[in-house]
Amino acid sequence: MTHLPSPAPRPVHKFGGASLTDGPAVRRVGAILAERVADCPVAVVSAVEGITSTLDRVAHAAAEGRDELGPVRVRHRSLLAQLELDPEMLNRHFTELATILSAIRSRRQLAAHERDHVLSFGERVSARIVAAHLTSRGLRAVPIDAYDLGLQSDSNHGRAKVLAQSAERVRSALARFDGIPVITGFLAADAHGRLTTLGRNGSDLSATLIGEAIGAREVCFWKEVGGVMTADPKLVPSARTLRRLSYEEAGELTRHGAGVLHAESVQPLARSGVPGRVLCVRAPSDPGTLVSSESAGDAAVGIACRRNVMLVRLAPASDELRARALASLARLGVEALHVEHDEELRIVFASSEELARELLPFGARFAVERDLATVAAVGCGDEEVLAALHSVGADVRAHWCDGPLPTRVCLLPAHQLALGARALHAVTFETVSPPQAPR
Ligand code: ASP
Ligand code: MG
Numbered sequence: 001m002t003h004l005p006s007p008a009p010r011p012v013h014k015f016g017g018a019s020l021t022d023g024p025a026v027r028r029v030g031a032i033l034a035e036r037v038a039d040c041p042v043a044v045v046s047a048v049e050g051i052t053s054t055l056d057r058v059a060h061a062a063a064e065g066r067d068e069l070g071p072v073r074v075r076h077r078s079l080l081a082q083l084e085l086d087p088e089m090l091n092r093h094f095t096e097l098a099t100i101l102s103a104i105r106s107r108r109q110l111a112a113h114e115r116d117h118v119l120s121f122g123e124r125v126s127a128r129i130v131a132a133h134l135t136s137r138g139l140r141a142v143p144i145d146a147y148d149l150g151l152q153s154d155s156n157h158g159r160a161k162v163l164a165q166s167a168e169r170v171r172s173a174l175a176r177f178d179g180i181p182v183i184t185g186f187l188a189a190d191a192h193g194r195l196t197t198l199g200r201n202g203s204d205l206s207a208t209l210i211g212e213a214i215g216a217r218e219v220c221f222w223k224e225v226g227g228v229m230t231a232d233p234k235l236v237p238s239a240r241t242l243r244r245l246s247y248e249e250a251g252e253l254t255r256h257g258a259g260v261l262h263a264e265s266v267q268p269l270a271r272s273g274v275p276g277r278v279l280c281v282r283a284p285s286d287p288g289t290l291v292s293s294e295s296a297g298d299a300a301v302g303i304a305c306r307r308n309v310m311l312v313r314l315a316p317a318s319d320e321l322r323a324r325a326l327a328s329l330a331r332l333g334v335e336a337l338h339v340e341h342d343e344e345l346r347i348v349f350a351s352s353e354e355l356a357r358e359l360l361p362f363g364a365r366f367a368v369e370r371d372l373a374t375v376a377a378v379g380c381g382d383e384e385v386l387a388a389l390h391s392v393g394a395d396v397r398a399h400w401c402d403g404p405l406p407t408r409v410c411l412l413p414a415h416q417l418a419l420g421a422r423a424l425h426a427v428t429f430e431t432v433s434p435p436q437a438p439r
Pocket of ligand 2: 046201
């Protein structure tokens, strides 16, 4: 009996909304996939840039009785025209969406599962557009809704978790496709078949879960910028691209707010040993950043920044109060970034007005500070980080050291984020001393 060689592992290519924003952008994506067609690529796509946020507004407007779907339709129609695709090809989807919105309008109410259903259209139509464009280039491509592939989640709408048993279904379903599957990111369905979403920017996570399920050769995240950088280049112009990162290093950078990848998306790669690669759509032959089991080699990994942070202070703070406050946090699904407790309880968390409201009845003295940000020197827990911030006159409101890599996280007023990020970048990655505060 002869044994056929088992097929080589396929790569997964994930494209974000910015890479699908208009006709030329979709054509760049088409060219990238066409050049790699011999590797049997699997594509995962986000919604067209800005569409998820717009659909969210459209859903809320419907609950207030308004119909604001028009611009979403126009945006996609114009994309179809730019790509010379059939202008009617999305009619079925837009009719379905209009029906759901009209039901929401007449009830003046938006349930969490309805919001997810409305949001789902962003990825469902972008997958159709990309697949149709690939077909128009003469490639064999099929749009696939992730839930039809077997991606099943819990029923936690808005931030659903994919269930482990999905992997086997995804693997066997994908084995049946031999063209390029163009799969919706961000989406799954619960056990009752209701559509769910995995949390904002969740398409990265969809791509790594699919990569894990099929034992992908690698998962490529195509971005507008090239690779993972030592800091956000918009804040720190001297930031440079990191050539390699370990799973742990990449995970820590994203956990502390580096927006380049979805924070949880590294875990499936780490579990399965599938490498990740962050690449630039505008320079497809650049090597970008490789995320694998091998470390960058340097202690300092990068400077990660997080905007929209709040600090809540409660005093006097008993142990009981602390427990109640933390229980509120857990109930709302808000993860504390840091908790300090002496005669006062201080909780740092990603902004949530809901939580601030919930904590209001607590404690005799209660204070909320908004407009804060954190800057973290990932891989560097030294006190010199603090000295660098003080030397530029930054108002460090709190700081703490966080594992598993030693990481110093500092809480600053939001308007000092760039100042702080530059000072930390200078002290960790540049030989020059940080800029001095103006006198
Ligand atoms: N379209 C979704 C969002 O904007 C998911 C993604 O882009 O990854 O959050
Ligand atoms: Mg996105």
